[in-house]
Amino acid sequence: MSEFINIHSHQTESSASSIINCYPAEIEQFVQQHPTQMCSVGLHPWHINEQYEQELEIVARFAFSPQVVAIGEAGLDKLTETPFPLQQAVFLQQTAIAEKVQKPLIIHCVKAYSKIIQLKKELNPQSTWIIHGFRGKASIAQELIQHDFCLSFGKGLIYLENTICSVPLEKVFLETDDSPNDIEQVYETFSKTRPVSMEILKDQVNKNFEEIFQNRILC
Ligand SMILES: [Zn+2]
Numbered sequence: 001m002s003e004f005i006n007i008h009s010h011q012t013e014s015s016a017s018s019i020i021n022c023y024p025a026e027i028e029q030f031v032q033q034h035p036t037q038m039c040s041v042g043l044h045p046w047h048i049n050e051q052y053e054q055e056l057e058i059v060a061r062f063a064f065s066p067q068v069v070a071i072g073e074a075g076l077d078k079l080t081e082t083p084f085p086l087q088q089a090v091f092l093q094q095t096a097i098a099e100k101v102q103k104p105l106i107i108h109c110v111k112a113y114s115k116i117i118q119l120k121k122e123l124n125p126q127s128t129w130i131i132h133g134f135r136g137k138a139s140i141a142q143e144l145i146q147h148d149f150c151l152s153f154g155k156g157l158i159y160l161e162n163t164i165c166s167v168p169l170e171k172v173f174l175e176t177d178d179s180p181n182d183i184e185q186v187y188e189t190f191s192k193t194r195p196v197s198m199e200i201l202k203d204q205v206n207k208n209f210e211e212i213f214q215n216r217i218l219c
Helices: 024-033 052-062 084-101 113-123 138-146 161-166 183-193 198-212
Strands: 006-009 018-022 039-041 068-077 105-110 129-131 150-153 172-174
Touching (some): 006 172, 006 183, 018 024, 024 052, 039 052, 052 084, 068 113, 084 105, 105 113, 113 129, 113 138, 172 183, 172 198, 183 198
Parallel strands (some): 006 018, 018 039, 039 068, 068 105, 150 172
8 A cells, every 4th residue: 555655854753654854963863763764864055054074974974874765955045145155065965975875865946946957967866866845837847857856845735736737747756844734735735736636646656756765764
């Protein structure tokens, strides 16, 4: 039976089919306390500080953990104060980590799609790049899909009808991010908005997950 896969959650008490987002400072304790829970680890562009080199080392170290099924969230954000060149340097290092361990990269991207696409073209990574919390227009979604990105939807789904109707389901993931909502609600909204039956949607997201998160652990 297929599950409600949630590829990005900040709620530690999420279900076994959720990937819990951890920051470098949290990851060691998290894997000790939740030894069977899938998680991701990454340095978010909002939280890059003087310790970023040590934090990247933590990401690189924990990237090998079987519990860590993805790298991220990492990314580029034109609206945050962190200098953009520094964001790019930190992002590039995390793309290299994802390549090294061959795990997907969960990307936070704000007003920097053309840069992210350019980097993907230059680097030609084997690991899948997933834009999380995607809330862009259908035209941006199309461009990203053309460059083989996956898109993960969560917040604001009901306002994204055009986008949701235009993306191939093979490229779709769903997430709760930092909202307290259940992942079931996110699936329901997507299913009604597109529209697509819940069964088909769940089966397809499960398939996408199996294909892209090959290093996942089964809990
Ligand atoms: Zn997040």
